[in-house]
Amino acid sequence: MSKKILIVDDEKNIRMMLKHCLKERKYNTDIAINGDEALNKIKENNYDLVLLDIKMPGLSGMDVLKKVRERGNNVNIIMMTAYGTIERAVEAMKLNAIDFLSKPFTTDEIRSIVSDVFSREELIEEDLENYKDIIEFSKKCILNQQYDKAKEYLKKAIVMDEESPEPYNLMGVLYEYERDIDNAQKNYRIALAIDPSYKPADINLERTVQFNYSEKGIKLDEESLDEDEK
Amino acid sequence: MKKVLTRMKSKMEINKNNDEYIIIVGCGRLGSHLANLLSKARKSVVVIDKDEKAFNRLSDDFSGFTIEADAIEIETLKKAKIDKADVIAATTNDDNTNIMIAQIAKTIYGVPKVIARLFEPSREKVYEELEVETICPTTLSAIEFKSIILKEEGK
Numbered sequence: 001m002s003k004k005i006l007i008v009d010d011e012k013n014i015r016m017m018l019k020h021c022l023k024e025r026k027y028n029t030d031i032a033i034n035g036d037e038a039l040n041k042i043k044e045n046n047y048d049l050v051l052l053d054i055k056m057p058g059l060s061g062m063d064v065l066k067k068v069r070e071r072g073n074n075v076n077i078i079m080m081t082a083y084g085t086i087e088r089a090v091e092a093m094k095l096n097a098i099d100f101l102s103k104p105f106t107t108d109e110i111r112s113i114v115s116d117v118f119s120r121e122e123l124i125e126e127d128l129e130n131y132k133d134i135i136e137f138s139k140k141c142i143l144n145q146q147y148d149k150a151k152e153y154l155k156k157a158i159v160m161d162e163e164s165p166e167p168y169n170l171m172g173v174l175y176e177y178e179r180d181i182d183n184a185q186k187n188y189r190i191a192l193a194i195d196p197s198y199k200p201a202d203i204n205l206e207r208t209v210q211f212n213y214s215e216k217g218i219k220l221d222e223e224s225l226d227e228d229e230k
Numbered sequence: 231m232k233k234v235l236t237r238m239k240s241k242m243e244i245n246k247n248n249d250e251y252i253i254i255v256g257c258g259r260l261g262s263h264l265a266n267l268l269s270k271a272r273k274s275v276v277v278i279d280k281d282e283k284a285f286n287r288l289s290d291d292f293s294g295f296t297i298e299a300d301a302i303e304i305e306t307l308k309k310a311k312i313d314k315a316d317v318i319a320a321t322t323n324d325d326n327t328n329i330m331i332a333q334i335a336k337t338i339y340g341v342p343k344v345i346a347r348l349f350e351p352s353r354e355k356v357y358e359e360l361e362v363e364t365i366c367p368t369t370l371s372a373i374e375f376k377s378i379i380l381k382e383e384g385k
Binding site for chain 2: 014020106
């Protein structure tokens with residue numbers, strides 16, 4: 001049976017692009033033009049996947065994500081973000097949405113992320129054959145909130161391919177879940193040392209560093225200013 | 231010879247990847263028409279214009295992205311993911327803007343195929359040195375005019 005996908009975006013161009021592209025792959029598609037319509041459709045139908053735009057007038061993608069999860073619905077969700085809005089990624093990830101498609105994207109990117117999400121569902125722990133399987137399986141663990149297990153598999157991925165920044169970046173994200181910013185940054189830095197052009201780690205590091213700087217700033221004002229001046 | 235080779239090479243690179251990613255700067259009469267045609271041909275198209283109203287020129291079935299921003303700011307080009315672009319077409323009505331964008335695309339981001347509109351034919355040489363292809367409406371119209379006039383004379 002072909003998979004059912006809901007496309008949620010307020011822009012017609014993008015809805016059409018996604019629809020055409022997914023139809024070519026024989027997926028069944030449905031459309032919602034705003035957050036409210038999306039919530040209703042998700043309630044009434046059993047979708048295999050929702051492509052959800054973060055930035056919409058009225059109910060935003062984050063609001064929709066929150067409401068869907070509050071109802072206990074654990075449907076696969078890919079968040080579509082515009083350039084520079086990745087700072088909300090951690091927030092979305094905590095709500096079990098770990099796949100992001102950043103605009104503008106190409107039809108190839110859509111197809112590959114959609115097929116990654118579906119093939120991840122079919123992965124079984126005993127059946128992991130290669131590096132990519134292991135990475136996808138650890139993402140699956142993150143989605144199922146099995147964070148320790150996710151870490152275990154990320155470590156395996158690191159052993160298998162020492163040259164890849166991705167597992168380190170995911171490890172960093174897991175540390176951020178635990179509010180362990182130091183270890184998170186350490187992992188982002190390793191990812192960047194391996195591949196300085198690896199964007200997710202770059203953005204994560206920048207974000208956490210900023211976060212830290214602002215914390216330090218507050219402290220300096222209140223307590224340690226004297227010491228510093230000495 | 232060298233020029234032909236690089237052109238062939240860039241063409242091959244494009245053919246290898248059938249999912250072309252094309253950025254069009256300027257959504258005026260030319261830019262919007264080009265965007266509509268390419269979108270119809272199922273290419274991934276991003277159009278940049280600093281005037282939101284300009285996007286009204288796009289057809290109803292245009293299925294691509296629009297970015298409302300000034301393309302001479304590098305942040306805008308990054309937003310359009312210029313580093314991933316296969317083709318960039320600079321179609322604004324200002325030669326200087328077009329050449330600047332073409333130069334950024336070619337020298338900083340190494341975009342394989344860069345095409346710019348250029349009104350002033352005498353500047354064509356500068357673009358040639360940059361290996362930027364140009365479309366010059368002035369020259370093209372002159373050629374068309376000439377062919378119509380000469381054909382009529384021949385009758």
